[in-house]
Amino acid sequence: MEHRVQNLIIGGGLAGCWAAQNLRTFDTESSTAIVCGEPHPPYDRPPISKNLLTNPDMTADDCYSKFDDYYPKNNIQLLMGQPVTSLDTGARSARLANGDTIAFAKALLATGARARPLSVPGSSRPGVWTLRTVDDGLGLREALAAANTVAICGAGFIGMEVAGGLAGRGKRVTVIEPSPAPWGRLAGAAIGGYLASLLSSNGIEALFGDEPAAFDGATENGAVTHVRTKGGKRIEAEVVLAAVGATLNLDLAVGAGLAKDGDDGVTVDQSLQTRVPGIFVAGDIALYPDQALQRTVRHEHFLNAKWQGQTAGANMAGQNQPFRRVPYFFSDLFDVHAALRGDPGYAAGAIVTGDLHGGEFTELRHSGDGTLVAGLVVSHDGDRMDAIADALERQIEQRVNIAARSAEIAAPGFDVVSLG
Numbered sequence: 001m002e003h004r005v006q007n008l009i010i011g012g013g014l015a016g017c018w019a020a021q022n023l024r025t026f027d028t029e030s031s032t033a034i035v036c037g038e039p040h041p042p043y044d045r046p047p048i049s050k051n052l053l054t055n056p057d058m059t060a061d062d063c064y065s066k067f068d069d070y071y072p073k074n075n076i077q078l079l080m081g082q083p084v085t086s087l088d089t090g091a092r093s094a095r096l097a098n099g100d101t102i103a104f105a106k107a108l109l110a111t112g113a114r115a116r117p118l119s120v121p122g123s124s125r126p127g128v129w130t131l132r133t134v135d136d137g138l139g140l141r142e143a144l145a146a147a148n149t150v151a152i153c154g155a156g157f158i159g160m161e162v163a164g165g166l167a168g169r170g171k172r173v174t175v176i177e178p179s180p181a182p183w184g185r186l187a188g189a190a191i192g193g194y195l196a197s198l199l200s201s202n203g204i205e206a207l208f209g210d211e212p213a214a215f216d217g218a219t220e221n222g223a224v225t226h227v228r229t230k231g232g233k234r235i236e237a238e239v240v241l242a243a244v245g246a247t248l249n250l251d252l253a254v255g256a257g258l259a260k261d262g263d264d265g266v267t268v269d270q271s272l273q274t275r276v277p278g279i280f281v282a283g284d285i286a287l288y289p290d291q292a293l294q295r296t297v298r299h300e301h302f303l304n305a306k307w308q309g310q311t312a313g314a315n316m317a318g319q320n321q322p323f324r325r326v327p328y329f330f331s332d333l334f335d336v337h338a339a340l341r342g343d344p345g346y347a348a349g350a351i352v353t354g355d356l357h358g359g360e361f362t363e364l365r366h367s368g369d370g371t372l373v374a375g376l377v378v379s380h381d382g383d384r385m386d387a388i389a390d391a392l393e394r395q396i397e398q399r400v401n402i403a404a405r406s407a408e409i410a411a412p413g414f415d416v417v418s419l420g
Contacts, residue, residue, distance in 0.1 A: 003102045005031040005077070007316055008094060010084050010252065011110035012036025014044060014302065015283035017065040018309030019108050019316070024074050026317035032076050033102065035094070037083030040134060042066065046302050048137040049158050050332060053144065054165045060134045087256040089276045106278040106316050109253055109266065110309065113246035113284045113300060118153060122215030127224035128240045131158060143239050148172055151227045151237035153212050155182035157331050159243035160195065163204055164334045173204045174235045176227065178211040186340060187376060188350040191363050194378070195333070202334055207233060215240055246300060248285050263287075265298040270322040272312045280316060282308035291324050292397045293343055293373060301329045326393045337385045341392040342374030351406050353414045362388055362416045370403025372396055375416070391417040 007023060007030055009016045016034050023032060036042065043063040052058050071078050082096040087107070094102045115130035117123055129140045144150065150166055152159045155177035167173045177184070181192025182199070199206045210231040215224045227235040250266070253259040258274050258281075259266045265287035272280050272288060283305040290297045304327055311323040329340040336359050347365035354361030360381075365374040375392035379385040400420050402409060409419070 001100045003033070003100065004104075005033045005102060006105045007032040008102055008104035008107040009034040009110065010087070010094065010107060011112055011283070012038060012040065012042045012078075012080070013110060013112045013283060013305060014042065014065060015110035015112070015305040015309035015312070016108065017042035018306050019110065019280075019282060019313035020071075020074075020076050021066075022310040022313030023317050024076070024313075026314055026319055030317075034071075034076060034078055035082065035084050035096065035102070036078065036080045038133060038135070039081040040064070041068070041071070041078055041080065043134055044302070045132075048134060049131060049161045050165070052134070052137040053141050053162060054169055056141070056145075060138065063134050063137075084252060087252055089256050089258070089279050092278075106280070108280045108282060108312050108316060109258070109285065110281070110283045110305075110312075111249040111252055111285060112305075113248045115242070116245045116247045118212060118242040118244060120212050120214055122217065122224065123242070125215050125217050125222055125224045127217070127238060128215050128242065130242050131162070132246070140239070140241070144171070147238035149236045149238050150174070151176060151212075151235050151240045152243060153177075153227075153240065154243035154245070155179070155184070155195075155199075155206070155208075156243060156245070157183070157329070159241070160199075160333055161331060162241060162243065163199065164202065164332075167202050167204050168334070172236075174227075174237070175199060175204060175206045176210055176212055176229060176235070177206065177208050180208050182206075186344050188352070188363055188365070190350070190352045190356060191361075191376060191378065194356060194359070194361075198334055198336070207231065207235075212240075246284070250285060253281075253285065267296070270324075271315045271320060272308060272323050273315065280312040282312040288323060290327075290343070291322075292326050292399070293346060295343075295346065297327075297343055299327045299343070301327060303328045326396050328389065328393070336378055336380055337382050339377045339385050339389040340374065341377075341389050342372070342396045344374040344376070346373050349403065351402060351409050353409050353411075353416060360384075362392075364402055364409065364416070364419075366402050370401040372400045372402050372419075377416075388416050391419065395420040 042065045086095045115132035182195040284300045348368040363376045
């Protein structure tokens with residue numbers, strides 16, 4: 001069967017949802033379809049690690065980005081459970097897994113990423129999980145209900161959030177992380193040490209500088225019962241979560257000639273359009289020119305997907321808006337809140353200001369020439385965190401030089417909001 005639409009959105013995540021919404025803001029008439037590979041309408045991922053695992057009353061519907069009637073009311077067709085398997089940008093045609101085709105005038109690729117499994121012996125045992133989709137969350141929650149011991153492989157954002165939530169509900173949690181401290185790719189040594197102390201003070205055992213060697217089991221169905229590490233530890237675990245990052249869903253883009261094998265995303269211009277006119281990209285897979293950082297970057301953050309979806313949708317409707325946003329990520333850990341602005345991946349140095357031991361501080365990261373490129377705020381007060389994060393956004397856009405003011409910034413009582 002052949003379908004025909006003017007606007008085809010490939011990917012049922014947050015970027016696709018917000019693209020459709022903003023497209024409708026500027027174009028109320030054109031036919032639009034969202035193809036969702038999963039059997040769900042677009043949904044938000046943060047609630048999966050923050051709430052779904054620990055709230056038995058929460059359902060998949062609670063994660064959905066829109067109420068069910070939003071799509072028919074706005075003349076947006078949803079095709080669920082049928083991923084796009086091939087895309088011909090010249091013929092403007094997409095083929096679905098069931099053999100149907102969709103002819104389109106403009107398209108958005110928002111295919112996102114999938115959880116990266118651990119390639120160690122026993123990874124396929126019952127009880128070894130990854131966490132990416134809402135169905136992952138529902139299945140893992142059911143497994144956790146009957147478990148007392150949990151091993152979490154990875155101390156990034158997801159691993160830390162899940163560890164905190166489960167420890168607060170009486171589970172015996174062990175975190176295994178190859179880096180010397182949590183958030184190893186994003187936080188400096190000072191913050192890493194603070195986060196490690198949070199784990200310990202909340203009863204969580206952490207093995208840093210170690211990683212799993214095998215998942216073993218002794219039950220009748222072969223389910224995991226413990227983890228052996230490369231450092232020689234044996235960790236009891238009725239449930240294991242592999243939270244070791246994600247793999248980009250680039251197969252469709254590669255097959256369409258928009259990317260090559262081994263690329264770190266799909267290159268787009270400032271309007272999020274590819275080299276093929278009328279073909280846009282948003283979310284995890286978009287490699288875009290960041291005006292504040294003056295680099296081509298890619299981000300796998302919740303708000304990045306939302307913001308890029310909004311821009312792509314507007315531009316599909318002919319608005320020609322540039323995408324200009326300072327990256328923003330947030331997390332809740334035990335009783336503290338954390339927000340990251342900018343991109344610490346380009347940092348050459350760091351300055352910490354505030355009360356590190358009291359959990360009220362900011363780590364400022366700068367490039368080799370001293371320019372502020374990222375700031376990580378930690379606070380018990382969500383409003384205070386938001387105010388500092390907003391100030392950091394302005395300061396990163398202004399390309400404030402902080403290296404020459406390091407002594408002033410590190411002094412007690414320095415107000416980060418006044419930095420710019």
